Amino acid sequence: DGGITQSPKYLFRKEGQNVTLSCEQNLNHDAMYWYRQDPGQGLRLIYYSQIVNDFQKGDIAEGYSVSREKKESFPLTVTSAQKNPTAFYLCASETSGSYNEQFFGPGTRLTVL
Amino acid sequence: GNSVTQMEGPVTLSEEAFLTINCTYTATGYPSLFWYVQYPGEGLQLLLKATKADDKGSNKGFEATYRKETTSFHLEKGSVQVSDSAVYFCALSVGESNYQLIWGAGTKLIIKP
Numbered sequence: 001d002g003g004i005t006q007s008p009k010y011l012f013r014k015e016g017q018n019v020t021l022s023c024e025q026n027l028n029h030d031a032m033y034w035y036r037q038d039p040g041q042g043l044r045l046i047y048y049s050q051i052v053n054d055f056q057k058g059d060i061a062e063g064y065s066v067s068r069e070k071k072e073s074f075p076l077t078v079t080s081a082q083k084n085p086t087a088f089y090l091c092a093s094e095t096s097g098s099y100n101e102q103f104f105g106p107g108t109r110l111t112v113l
Numbered sequence: 114g115n116s117v118t119q120m121e122g123p124v125t126l127s128e129e130a131f132l133t134i135n136c137t138y139t140a141t142g143y144p145s146l147f148w149y150v151q152y153p154g155e156g157l158q159l160l161l162k163a164t165k166a167d168d169k170g171s172n173k174g175f176e177a178t179y180r181k182e183t184t185s186f187h188l189e190k191g192s193v194q195v196s197d198s199a200v201y202f203c204a205l206s207v208g209e210s211n212y213q214l215i216w217g218a219g220t221k222l223i224i225k226p
């Protein structure tokens with residue numbers, strides 16, 4: 001079955017450590033996104049990529065980095081520069097010409113200890 | 114600029130009650146409109162969409178009509194169930210080439226048996 005997978009589901013990090021969240025899709029979608037969701041709030045865009053080897057900053061990119069070396073994969077690194085990283089992170093993908101219908105992974109909950 | 118405003122939650126209803134969750138928008142151009150649903154601890158799923166004025170999106174008993182004259186896309190369901198308890202997000206996109214969705218803050222729905 002086609003879909004988007006995110007791993008791990010839960011992640012714990014010590015302050016000062018970088019951590020990488022995985023996002024893989026087998027939907028053959030061109031565009032991929034990373035969102036951050038805080039309790040009781042909507043989604044905020046961190047980074048997005050429309051094509052392999054290209055990506056753009058979203059509204060809250062500071063303290064995060066991404067890569068898009070393969071169409072299927074769009075990993076997100078939360079760096080030590082991100083001052084408040086505890087949140088729920090959602091990855092999504094979308095095919096061109098779909099009027100922005102995005103498909104979401106199950107999310108990763110990151111907790112900084 | 115483009116924006117989406119949703120009614121604040123939580124919205125608490127009894128089973129079999131009628132549901133309305135309000136969503137209004139501000140947009141340049143001709144947006145497509147979406148409702149997504151997020152069940153506890155999960156990613157988002159597309160619930161329904163409408164791509165032009167007067168279109169009605171429907172799925173799983175939920176409906177929403179794209180009203181250009183009132184810039185609204187209210188979500189309705191005639192008889193809610195406990196399993197409908199979730200957070201509902203209204204979103205818009207402007208133009209097929211625009212890869213970003215503009216999100217509302219989400220409305221938490223609680224259905225009591």
